[in-house]
Amino acid sequence: MDSASPPSPPPAQASAAEASGASNASLRWRILRRALLARSASTSRAPEETSNDQQDKNDTNKISRKTSRGFDLIECHMLPISQSTKSHGDSSSRNDNIVECQNDVYVCYKLPCEGSPKLNLVYRREDSLELNDIVASNRYNIDTTGLVCCWPSEEVLAYYCINHSDMFRSKKVLELGSGYGLAGLAIAASTDADEVVISDGNPQVVGYIEQNISINTETFGQTKVNSMVLHWDVEQASEMNSSFDIIVASDCTFFKQFHQSLVRVVKSLLKPSETSQAIFLSPKRGDSLSKFIEVIKKNGLTCELIEKYDPTVWNMHKKYVSGDNRSWPNYNEEHCYPLLVRINSHSK
Template sequence: MHIRPRLNRCFSRKNKLNQTSRAPFPVPMGSSSPSPSPEPPQSSAPADGASNASLRWHILRRALLSRSASPRASEGTSNDPQEKGDTNKISRKTSRSFNLFECHTVPISQLNKSQGDSLNGNENGVECQRDVYVCYKLPCGGSPELNVIYRRDDSLELNDIEASNRFNIDTTGLVCCWPSEEVLAFYCINHSDMFRSKRVLELGAGYGLAGLVIAASVNAGEVVISDGNPQVVGYIQQNISINAETFGQTKVKPMTLHWDQEHASDMLNSFDIIVASDCTFFKQFHQSLARTVKSLLKHSETSQAIFLSPKRGDSLNKFLDIIKEYDLCYELIENYDPTVWNLHKSYLAGDDTSWPNYNEEHCYPLLVRITFGDFV
């Protein structure tokens, strides 16, 4: 018998909350808002003796120069494999994931005309040149496929950052599909019964992989895929459009949802299940995230929020402390899926070296179940 290690917490305290307005998502570059907690030190120094801080400056420099139109840009980028290897190890942006889904890149020409019309521009447009289309084969009955549009690696542009500062939104949803999102999607497929005929909301969805997987594979009644960045929501809309035939009778829609704003009355306490991945890192948004969950989750014995989040220092624990203040109960589960758990152990032990910057604190998501009542 496989026993899952768990840590249960159920708290009830009088709600004493700071109601000051907070930003809905992590602070964009250039913001004057408080910085996130420092990351834990690396276990060893890079081979060339460079500090972690200097390597992170190399990452920023390489990204900016790669986007430059100057003919001298290539002169400023290093071809030294040692430097590139060190920056890949120190980077928190993963170049891979748990590889839980069979997937491959889809050429634009393979998308049919009706799908192409709903994409970012046309095949020769700037938007299509910076996008990549990935086809996922889902490990469930009928093996449905999803086409998901992403930005290409290192395609973040200056106007993205300017928009972040102007509208107080975040750009992390444009960077990549983070490992926690992939794990959340995989978990939802393996627990499809809990979503059947339910109204589901994904918070901070990025490109929306988990929400799209739920819509395509679990026979949910309705799936709302949300993010606070309108640019990201534009991608979500496109991904919904090009996969519409995969959703069957499930209603699917995108939504721009800021955690610190008032929510429409028809949304209050109306969702049976709320899901989110890697949304607890920035502590200054814990209050607004917890308030959003409590406001939108249906008051029912069967309603719940499912979060997949790495520890990221003490950030996850701080969020769980906030959950207590909102009279919500939580259950923290470390080993929630044997496939994910075995991969995690393999990366930690060094048996699988394909993920060179794998770090338990930042890469392995813990599962948090949040409800209004006690766990049985």
């Protein structure tokens, strides 16, 4: 045996590792199969379907590091459809803006800032991935993660932006890969930004963003809020070049094949000013974040990586790691704790 080669694990250990890997792979395939099965349009469901749903949740918890509440930084609760737009006075006219769908849920967020404005967001249910979603993913060369849920990094980004509201005053802001748009909507509702554009590459997701903008219009004050489909690998219209003061994004660096396109978008859309910047929040996820930073530097941009950017988020992270807080069972620093990457638009 080559002395530089790592020793092979004992047969018992190797067998256990292989069994664990095979078990996880089997669970993933089983969950995917269930997700792709056509669901009945009927509201009545057979007992075995309900049983399968519960098994889905149990299986997912065994292999997923996703959590429905994440860092739990912004107070929120689910709303019945009839109450989903009643946060600000008489909302009878705004109820018409909500398209009812059995696969949707409605969540009310109470933002932690002056006046405690509320945002009502429409999400797709977490267990409602459909074959059409996979088709759209292949057609547009995008992933479907924006439809799955509001990911923890998005909540952290929203919280960070609310606590740094001064930086957005009179600025034109773009959110990339926004999913349902919590961070962009929070910026629009809690800061004096001039304009906020919330974008995603998935047209289905942008449909949800448009609906969420519509039902929260009165929360935005004088801030203009728009949505758009934005594909990172497609050159943008010339009028968009150098037009944004701040770009924000969360959990957008996991797929390495998109790094070059993502950095190109940031470089082309940010204004050429020393005060312009992009703020990314992403966990390490192996070497994906470090590879993204390498691409940033290769494109002549400067950046800094910040681990402790908010004391509340940092303290919660430490409690999850130590086990003092057990509300996030599969918490893992590399996969769950978002680091802050601040990118400056001016070249080296």
